[in-house]
Amino acid sequence: GLLGAGLTATFTIGKEFETGLQSVSAVTGVTGAALEDIGNRAQAAAAKYGGSASDQLGVFQTALSKIGPQLAQDADSLSSFSDSVNTLSKTDSALGAQGAVDALSGSLLQFGVNVNDTKEVAREGARFMNVIAAGAAAGSASVGNVAQSIEVAGSSLKNANISFEESNAAIQVLGKVTLYGSQGGTALTAVVNKLQAASGPAADQLKTMG
DSSP states (O other), rough: OHHHHHHHHHHHHHHHHHHHHHHHHHHOOOHHHHHHHHHHHHHHHHHOSOOHHHHHHHHHHHHHHHHHHHGGGGGHHHHHHHHHHHHHHOOOOOOOOHHHHHHHHHHHHHHTTTTTTTHHHHHHHHHHHHHHHHHHSSSSSSSHHHHHHHHHHHHHHTTTTHHHHHHHHHHHHHTTTTTHHHHHHHHHHHHHHHHHOOOOOHHHHHHOOO
């Protein structure tokens, strides 16, 4: 009956959560009270942003696999990064939490954030999230589009000393002429390479473009 179905569903959810916790433990080596704390933080994030605690553990696990297991040793920084991921996911309904964690962690890695400094990961995660979200709200390129562009062009932009803020502005300029995602990233890489070859510092030239 109804009670039996409810108990089965509760058991299944609990089992999923335990499986998720064990997966986090396998990635990070965290056990005992520290692992229990991560579980509690996942439940708190689910209560705050919606979805299930298992979904939030999935966000943690993806972040830890991309950024590195050292993030699990600093629970406050892990929670802060999770907050940034969840906030970003709310700005683009097509993205979801997993898409947001890919977008944010990919941006941090492309722009050379020191992932071994967990405080820097938390701080820059919040800054990058705000830049991406603000650009997507004001411009034509969605968060997903921006992430795809950065995946292609990020290392070139970083090597040319172009800031994350300037890079996002340029991606949104390209979005106005319907150069989105990886196509926009390829176009931006070509522009940066051409500017560097012609005139040295690409950042100064890119600023003059808009």
